[in-house]
Amino acid sequence: MSKALLSALAGQPVIVGAGLAGLSAALHLRQPCVILTPSPLGLEATSSLAQGGIAAAIGSNDSPELHAADTLAAGAGLSVPEVVRRVTTAAPQVIQTLLDWDVPFARKDGVLDLHLEAAHSRKRILHIGGDGSGAAIMQTLIRRVQARKNITVLEGTSLKALMVQDGRLRGVHTSAGFLPTSACLVASGGIGALYNEATSPSTINGSGLAHAARAGARVADMEFTQFHPTALKTGSMTGRRPLVSEAVRGAGAILVDERNERFTDELQSRDVVARAIFAHIWEGHDVFLDGRRLRGTVFSQQFPAITAACHAIGVDPEKSPIPVSPAMHYHMGGLDVDARGRTSVSGLWAASEAACTGLHGANRLASNSLLEAFLTGQWAAEDIDHFGYQHIPLRSVPTRQAHSQFSGQIPKLMSEYAGILRDETGLQTLLHAALPDVETSDEALVAALVAQSALKRRESRGSHYRTDYPEITDPYRTSLTLSDLPVPERLLS
Missing domain, CATH: 3.50.50.60 (FAD/NAD(P)-binding domain)
Incomplete structure (x- = not known):
């Protein structure tokens, strides 16, 4: 340019x-x-x-x-x-x-x-x-x-x-x-690319948020990361997962396991359904979304894009249940x-x-x-x-720029320790793994902010579930700036 x-x-x-x-x-x-x-x-x-x-x-x-x-x-x-x-x-x-x-x-x-x-x-x-x-x-x-x-x-x-x-x-x-x-x-x-499996593209890594935080902007509620209950299970353990819309369950599809048995109410809020699926998979089950008997129309007519995604992995949603599992959304x-x-x-x-x-x-x-x-x-x-402006002449202005180099272990650690279930030990592990790279990696900075906020919230609420603090307490908001992280002084200057 x-x-x-x-x-x-x-x-x-x-x-x-x-x-x-x-x-x-x-x-x-x-x-x-x-x-x-x-x-x-x-x-x-x-x-x-x-x-x-x-x-x-x-x-x-x-x-x-x-x-x-x-x-x-x-x-x-x-x-x-x-x-x-x-x-x-x-x-x-x-x-x-x-x-x-x-x-x-x-x-x-x-x-x-x-x-x-x-x-x-x-x-x-x-x-x-x-x-x-x-x-x-x-x-x-x-x-x-x-x-x-x-x-x-x-x-x-x-x-x-x-x-x-x-x-x-x-x-x-x-x-x-x-x-x-x-x-x-x-x-x-958002920040979907910070997780091994997400419904968003790999470019959605929180970099804009990181730049704003470095500029002094305050962040809030960073611990609340919503996992969509029904991402298409493609066989890959990393990368973007096609979404199987909430509307599929709204149209009458049911969640079943490999025994064709239902195990939860499909129309509960996303966090509840995601935890139910996660727990069922943790117990050794496979989970499927059965949309073969939708209300009013056949699956392919109502959900053509999802049908195409299913066909791409060899599943016909009008003949077979769709394999699903939660993914960061x-x-x-x-x-x-x-x-x-x-x-x-x-x-x-x-x-x-x-x-x-x-x-x-x-x-x-x-x-x-x-x-x-x-x-x-x-x-x-x-x-x-309605904001007041002043013209600023074009000039070269030195600044410290962050490099958007993905810290190799961040997606794995985010998925393991800041996923659907969390605890003190895992969040501390994530925080200390991210801190060395917060000056040079946008992804590490955002991961550290998520971990710090999740550590501060010692309760379970909505999409944030702490196995060591499973009860809900009085509502409060978490808020951070860069100065709330144990980072090098030069990053704050």
């Missing part, structure tokens, strides 16, 4: 990440902006992989209040009620906006078709193509972004560091060079933000899975993620538009 192009972009808000939150923010901003994405637009974004759909209380027997109640119940006492009410109240308008933007939500007899998913008390999941909701929404927004001349997309470009002086953001170091700006939105996704923790998406660093915002908004609490309710992504991107954009 030429220095002239960087100079032309100087001062524009920078959006790190091109998932749904990043695209929503770009489309809602009333000023020119820059999107950084290491991959071609739309690829390697977890939003594109979302199968189930987007939740909104638009049914005749539903209401935002019922949607809020279900969200609060799933959050296990840690969801922030004001945030939950704000999001669920705004959800119907989000659907109307997406319809106005030509998102082709499925209809039945001319009416929007609503699905049921686990832990929802009503059918409120809007979907597209059965199980292609995220991809279809993303494709629609990508076309709108590409049509906007005031949005510059820098493909193949990654964030390398954030420059902060006197408590304010002054610019971003990218793989293409330094870009002066006083406004940056971190919308870089979603991070409820992240950069601590307020109602406007602001972090603790002036000029730095965060949205969606990179942020901790207070919506999900200890356990995310199915299909609330796309809703949160769209809204938090929108709300951050609205605040950025």
Whole structure:
């Protein structure tokens, strides 16, 4: 990239990440902006992989209040009620906006078709193509972004560091060079790649969160890592696992073992079902999702993408049960933000899975993620538009940049010690393994923050289960900055 192009972009808000939150923010901003994405637009974004759909209380027997109640119940006492009410109240308008933007939500007899998913008390999941909701929404927004001349997309470009002086953001170091700006939105996704098995791409490694933490931003609820109960069991012990959507169980599929016996209620919240499957596998059983007798339609018609993934491993879901096991899916923790998406660093915002908004609490309710992504991107954009800016001339600014080299043992240790079941010994092992690399590895830094937060939470709640502290206590939030880790002084300077 030429220095002239960087100079032309100087001062524009920078959006790190091109998932749904990043695209929503770009489309809602009333000023020119820059999107950084290491991959071609739309690829390697977890939003594109979302199968189930987007939740909104638009049914005749539903209401935002019922949607809020279900969200609060799933959050296990840690969801922030004001945030939950704000999001669920705004959800119907989000659907109307997406319809106005030509998102082709499925209809039945001319009416929007609503699905049921686990832990929802009503059918409120809007979907597209059965199980292609995220991809279809993303494709629609990508076309709108590409049509906007005031949005510059820098493909193949990654964030390398954030420059902060006197408590304010002054610019971003990218793989293409330094870009002066006083406004940056971190919308870089979660931390799935820190685990051996996850439903997200290998690029979703928490690097945006790590850069923000190094810049002084506070993180919250880092211990809450949600494992999807039913990832397709492909035979590989590492890498991305195809997701078998929550909607499959909502449509009537049941969980069985090799004896064809049911062992749990499939429609409980994700953390409960994931632990039940994990325990059953630990006892020596194989676990399958039997979708041969769904309500209303055959499997391949309702879930074509999942059908294709099953065929790829030699399983026909209309003739045989689907082999499944839990995999890391979603991070409820992240950069601590307020109602406007602001972090603790002036000029730095965060949205969606990179942020901790207070919506999900200890356990995310199915299909609330796309809703949160769209809204938090929108709300951050609205605040950025009202934020005061000053032009910063392009200049070379020295900074210490972290290297995104994957610490070899981190995925194995994260899966073993910060997985579905945890205890003091394992978390201490993880923390001390990660600490030597936190200065040079984004992944090690995020792993250390997860371990430290999990050590502080001496109870079991939602997606965080401590075998040495199995009881639930009074609700409280965990919050950290880099200074809370036993790291070298030079990292904090």
